[in-house]
Structure formats: C-alpha cells, structure tokens
Amino acid sequence: MKFLRHGAPGAEKPGLLADDGTIRDLSGHVADLSGAALAPDALKALGGIDVSGLPVVDAGTRLGACVAGTGKFICIGLNFSDHAAETGASVPPEPVIFMKATSAIVGPNDEVRIPRGSEKTDWEVELGVVIGKTAKYVSETEALDYVAGYCVSHDVSERAFQTERAGQWTKGKSCDTFGPIGPWLVTKDEITDPQNLGMWLKVNGETMQDGSSKTMVYGVAFLVSYLSQFMSLHPGDVISTGTPPGVGLGMKPPRFLKDGDVVELGIEGLGTQKQTFRADR
Template sequence: MKFLRYGEVGQEKPGLLDDDGTIRDLSGVLTGVLTGDLQGEALGKLGDLHDLDLQALPVVGGSPRLGPPVAGTGKFICIGLNYADHAAESGLAVPPEPVIFMKATSAICGPNDPIVIPRGSTKTDWEVELAVVIGKTAKYVSEAEAMDHVAGFCVTNDVSERAFQTERQGQWTKGKSCDNFGQIGPWLVTPDEIADPQQLGMWLTVNGETMQDGSTSTMVYGVAFLIHYLSQFMSLHPGDVISTGTPPGVGLGQKPPRYLKPGDVVELGIGGLGAQRQIVIAD
C-alpha cells in the first residue's frame, strides 16, 4: 500500500493512494485504532490496514499539498559514499564500513516543497536516494532479521550544501541540515509492494536534463545490512528514516561542478516509489 500525509504544513492528515491513483482519507480509520497519524508505533501496524475497503474511504478532492509521509521522525540517518561510482566522482575511496552522518529532522519537508538555498550558499547540490522508514524498534538485530523492522520505503532528496559540508570544518551535518534539505515522499510504500529494494531504478533531472540515472543494485552496503549495522550502535525507533546514499551524477561531480540556482526545477524518482518535483528558491 502507499500511505501519505496531505494538507498544509503542520496540518497534514493521513491518507493513502488507491489503485486508481486517488487519494483516500484515513483520518477516521486511524483515530482510536493507531495513533491518528502515520508515526510512532502506528508504523509497525500498517499491515493491519490491508483488508480495508478502499472504495469506502472518503475521496480527497483537488490536488492537495503532500507532506512527508511520516510524522514525528526522531532520527534522520544518512549513509555517505554508499555507491562506489559516486565515491569515485567525489574523489574519495569506498569506505571499509558505512559512513554515517545525521541530517537534522528540521530539514524534512514534503516531496514537492521547494529547495531553499540558504543564505551564504554557493554550492547547493542534489542527491536522489532510497529512504527506509523503520516500523518496529531494532536493537542488535541480525541482517537476516533486519527487513522485519521496515515500515516502508520512500524517495528522498538529500539536498547538500557542499561548501558548508566540506569547507567549513567539522562533520557533514551542517551542509546537510538546512531547512527544506530533506524532501521525503510522495508516499510510504509498504515492503509487500517492493519485491527487492536492491533492484530499483533511480533518476534525477535538473531543468529537464538527466543528471542521475542509477540503480540501488550498485549500493556498496544494502538495506538489510545497513539496518543490522546501525542497530549495533543505536536503537532504531518507529519513524526513524535511513537515507541510503546516492548514485553518481551529483553537481559536485560535474566537470566543471554545477550547482543549483533560484528558478531551477529538480525532478527525481525511484521505480515503484513515485516522483518528486521541486522549484529552487533563495532564502
């Protein structure tokens, strides 16, 4: 199933996308059954909704804004250099263990919300990534057990300010955490709809020009391993998001490097998970 949240910022309601592409409201179903929204322990119970009569759910008319499909994310964990060809274009070696950094949860926004170039930015960049949303607490889990802890998968744009990231000292977090640097969605797709998360095509265009055209099959460390690995260092809780890395084609890797400017249009997607469209604006 494809779960989503729709409405104005801070007032989103839970919904789902039916087989005809119609948004259906879930507010009445979730109230008193789960938590009233797609967050917390509710994420581990999404499978309970598979027997719903979708045609009986209220239709959401018009073209509402889509928010991030998950609310209340506690941790936004990112994996760096997880595609060998992206590491090469960045001039860096493939790491012997996953590179982990955090992206501030305040960066999270809807899939079609604008990319906001922060003040002082000169190198705002794009990164299409597969995001994994945790549905059940994971601590010291084995790789074989890891996928049992997944609520679903999403598209995310790990927007990055490269000068902040690499030229301003310290860790990468400051170049990854600016407002509207974490578009997630359009929906949360449950694992039963994704036969193999390691066989998903992914793409990104800027002003209609293809910049990234890759596949999750070329990840260095796959989804199950990443959940297992992270759970050795910290508990993963329902609603936590793991952004699993990007294939080559980012602005930093262009020759010469190319970065976003106000008025640019970024579109991106992953097979089976939907697409995003963002207009670039200045803060």
C-alpha cells in the same frame, strides 16, 4: 500499499493512494503515520480497510512528508561505488554515517530554500528506509522485519558548508527544507528487491542521475543491522541510503543549483518528487 500524508504544513492527515489513482483519507482510522501505526502488522491492517468507503481527497491537495514522528534522520555517505569514484573518494571500509536534522524534512513537492551564503547547493536522489518497529542489535537476516517500507528521499546538500568549513558534514546537510521525503511510504511487500531499483534525477529537464540501487556498497538489510548495533532505531526513523553518480559536485566543472531551478526525481515503484529551488533572502 502506498501510504501518504496530505494537507497544509503542520496539519497533515494520513491517507493512502488507491488503485484508481485517487487519494483516500485515513484520519477516521488512525491519527497519523507515526509510532505504533508504522508497525508492519498495523500497516497491513490499514491496507485491509475497504477503500471505497474512505473519503476522496482533492487531487490538488498538498502532500506532506510520508511519515510523521521522525526522531532520527540518518544518512549514509559514499554508499554507491560509482558515486564514490566520481568524487574521487575510496569506498569506505564501513558505512559513513551522518545525521540530517529532522527540521529539514518537508513534503515531496515543497519549495526548497537555498540558504543564505550558499554557492554550492547540490542534489542527491536516495532510497529512504522507514523503520516500523524498534530495532536494537538485530541481525542482517532479520533486519527487514523492522522496516515499515520505502520512500524517495532527496538529500539536498550544501557542499561548501559540508566540506570546506571546519567540522562535520551535518551543517551542509541540515538546512531548512533540505530533506524532502515521499510522496508515498510504500510497504515493503510491494518492493521485491530494494537492491534493484532504478533511480533518476533531472535539473530543469536535463537528466543528471540515472542509476540503480544495485550499486549500493552496503545494502538495506546490512545498514539496518549495522546501525542497530550503535543505536536503537525507532518507528518513524528514516535512513537515507546514499546516492548514485551524477551529482553536481562530481561534474567537470562542478555544477550547482540556483534560484528558480526545478529538480525532479524518482525511484522505481516509489513515486516522484518535484521541487523549485528559491534563494533564502
């Protein structure tokens, strides 16, 4: 199933994408796509509802982030061998972990704001993994049992904030609107192999990234297990698993986003996003 959240910012309602392409409202059956509603069995029950009886949502309605109640937005750096190579970095011996502030989360087609003082705002299409039930000290073989599903995640980054100023990467990753997720939360039963998904991104119609999750160094099951050794993963937590090559930082010369640029991105089976970037005055 493809679940989603629709409506104005801060007032989103749960819904799903029907087979006929219409958006159907689920607010009569569940308060939101958060907490216990994200458990695999709960999502399966929602998917079993007779769609024909659900209200149809206007086609032009805004889509919000596809999951609510995200407590942790965990990102994995340099997790694609070909991306590490383009940045001149070595493949890390263990996953590089950093946090993205949950206040960065926005809908898949919302405007993204280039922060004041930014000169190096960059793009990164990533596979997002949404946790469905609490995971702590789980093995790699059982890790996917704790996954609700997958989504497109855009790990927008300000490279100067990230690497040229003292401290950790977080401040270059957590600017307001730097975390579009969605359009859909696609349940894991629809994704046969999360390690074989085409991923792409365009800037102003020009293809910049054209890769696949098959070149991930550390796969989804490994990452869920690995992270659960250090912290409990809770329903609604999102893991953004890294990006394939083609980011602006890796170009010669580097290329970054400016006011008015339009970025489109998508992942096979998970839908697409489209954002206009605007300078934050």
